Amino acid sequence: MATLLKKMWESVAPRSHPLARRPSGDKSLSSSSPSSSITMSFGPFFDQVPADILIQIVKLLTPKDAVKLSAVCRAWLSLVSDNCLWIHFLQNYQQDPLDSIIFAELKLRSGYPLQASPIPMADLSFMRIYGQRQLIPGSVIIDGGSGYCKYGWSKYPRPSGQSATFLEFGNIESPMYSRLRHFFATMYSRMRVRPSNHPIVLSIPICHYDDTESAKASRRQLKEAIHTVLFDMNVPAVCAINQAALALYAARQTSGILVNIGFQVTSVVPILHGKVMRKVGVEVMGLGALKLTGFLRQLMQQNNIKFESLYTVRTLKENLCYVAADYNAELAKDTQASLWIPAEGWFTLSKERFQTGEILFQPRMAGVRAMGLHHAVALCMDHCHAAELTADNTWFKTVVLSGGTACLPGLAERLENELHELLSPSLSNGVRVIPPPFGADTAWFGAKFISNLSTFLPSWCITKKQFRRKSKVNLVW
Numbered sequence: 521m522a523t524l525l526k527k528m529w530e531s532v533a534p535r536s537h538p539l540a541r542r543p544s545g546d547k548s549l550s551s552s553s554p555s556s557s558i559t560m561s562f563g564p565f566f567d568q569v570p571a572d573i574l575i576q577i578v579k580l581l582t583p584k585d586a587v588k589l590s591a592v593c594r595a596w597l598s599l600v601s602d603n604c605l606w607i608h609f610l611q612n613y614q615q616d617p618l619d620s621i622i623f624a625e626l627k628l629r630s631g632y633p634l635q636a637s638p639i640p641m642a643d644l645s646f647m648r649i650y651g652q653r654q655l656i657p658g659s660v661i662i663d664g665g666s667g668y669c670k671y672g673w674s675k676y677p678r679p680s681g682q683s684a685t686f687l688e689f690g691n692i693e694s695p696m697y698s699r700l701r702h703f704f705a706t707m708y709s710r711m712r713v714r715p716s717n718h719p720i721v722l723s724i725p726i727c728h729y730d731d732t733e734s735a736k737a738s739r740r741q742l743k744e745a746i747h748t749v750l751f752d753m754n755v756p757a758v759c760a761i762n763q764a765a766l767a768l769y770a771a772r773q774t775s776g777i778l779v780n781i782g783f784q785v786t787s788v789v790p791i792l793h794g795k796v797m798r799k800v801g802v803e804v805m806g807l808g809a810l811k812l813t814g815f816l817r818q819l820m821q822q823n824n825i826k827f828e829s830l831y832t833v834r835t836l837k838e839n840l841c842y843v844a845a846d847y848n849a850e851l852a853k854d855t856q857a858s859l860w861i862p863a864e865g866w867f868t869l870s871k872e873r874f875q876t877g878e879i880l881f882q883p884r885m886a887g888v889r890a891m892g893l894h895h896a897v898a899l900c901m902d903h904c905h906a907a908e909l910t911a912d913n914t915w916f917k918t919v920v921l922s923g924g925t926a927c928l929p930g931l932a933e934r935l936e937n938e939l940h941e942l943l944s945p946s947l948s949n950g951v952r953v954i955p956p957p958f959g960a961d962t963a964w965f966g967a968k969f970i971s972n973l974s975t976f977l978p979s980w981c982i983t984k985k986q987f988r989r990k991s992k993v994n995l996v997w
Contacts, residue, residue: 625644631979678961700749719755720758724761731799767963781923788896800904803897807880813833816833880892898943921954
């Protein structure tokens, strides 16, 4: 590497002019103006090398060495500034998937509220984006789920731990400020970091989504309590975003319907350009992961399958259960499967495997008086269609699933099929259902993509000074 850089420096050092006329027919990189008769020289060692070959050579360097080349001369600056080169570096030197990086930089870089039209890729310098992403400080990410909260570092490939969600942390009779203070102090202690050293990205659980005055007051109270606690702990910058939007971003979408199967309830949330459409309405089913686990326990007890704890039942649900494409047809099949659980031995399930997930579509099987998941999503789509919020009346036809229970095999396909049968042909055309792209950690990864954005701090964060002025605090939720 040192030899290559030395040759490049030496190749341009004797020349008094940075631009020189290139031989006709030379296929190496020319100036940005296609009509120009003046081409840029890379020096005697490289002038006869085609530009596409030079690009392949530069790809063998590290990004840091590639930046050094840009200082050699204008020809190398033009070559090294190529977006394709830096997209290659983003793919190979950044932890986030390349398609997620490009999605975030194109559609999320402006901050909230999101722009309806993303920035064209040709207008961006990925060389500059790469450099800005390298300078972004590591952030603490806390995904405050409805059952469990995941926490970790933005620079790490996945969450490093989990705990009880902050909405249920500590003594529920204590004031909200005290509970939140205890919760965040515990999180920072577990991560072994000072609050004042890093920004924080916090996902807010899906709650209080009605458009009523009382729901607005509850959201405002929770919002102010969170920011007050964190700034009292000297956190330098806070980014608090609702969990539904983050899960949607993780699926590389900014508009659609987010279906979150939470710990106790399932929420169907319409989102347009990152904003929850509360006026359209959020459908809530009184059926969540806990109910599915309890129903599987009930089935196991009915069939005299003995187990030690609810943890065993949950493990069986996560590893053996699935959603049938056709429930009645599945009843006639042999669906027996077994799982070994340490300290307890082998467990064998049969029809229980698909009967557990079936209550999402037939809640009355579990004694729950609620509409099925497909009916709730279809109702939400009807409301979105009738609202006519935008000229593009297809924004709600992408459904993204989130939550651990949403990872049940076959759920996305079954829901999509049910929607096509339930909706009118004009409304069902183009409907698709996306399974959780990062499993149970989908919202956490949405926060990770935000925290690694090249424009993260100025576009998405709020400081104590801004919070006191109330200038940005109402934007993100």
